[in-house]
Amino acid sequence: MYELLFWKYLDEVYLNHHEVYEALCEKEWVNGLEELPIQVILNRLNNAFSTWEKVDESSFKNKSGVGAFHVITTPQSIKIDCYGTDGKTMNKLCDIMDEFKCPLYDPQIPARYDDFED
Template identity: 40%
Template sequence: MDLNFWRYKKNTTHDHVTVYQMACCDGEVIEVLEFLPIDDILKKVATTFSDWIIHDGGKSFEKDGYGAF
């Protein structure tokens, strides 16, 4: 499964298909999108899942009987 997240800047047209293709698939920077605070988000995930085994500097998590992400 591949989950993709983005946030539009205020007062911009929302075109999810184009954003997904250009930003997520092609890796292009799109002016209508905000920069997400990735490090802060990963820290919150690590705190929430602190009893899981954390790999790759907080980018991969696993727990016996619960799977991994």
């Protein structure tokens, strides 16, 4: 499994990314993060992956048999657990979340990909 996590800071807020990640994984509220338009984002994912099999309300499986992902939400975050998902698909997920100004936090590295950071 490969985790992708997305959230958006309020303006002028800078927090420890890994601590935010841990809190969001525990479904805790994090002061300094924006609430996300969760249903709009889920609709966007549903449209973007309409050719994939919808296993349940939050799980997608590639009909080719290679790759699947599961979406977990809080009011402030979108977490996507990827199973055998190729890099192209993960990039597509990141691009969709970028449309909502939610950069990727990759806990495996760990690194957050904010445009304004060095």
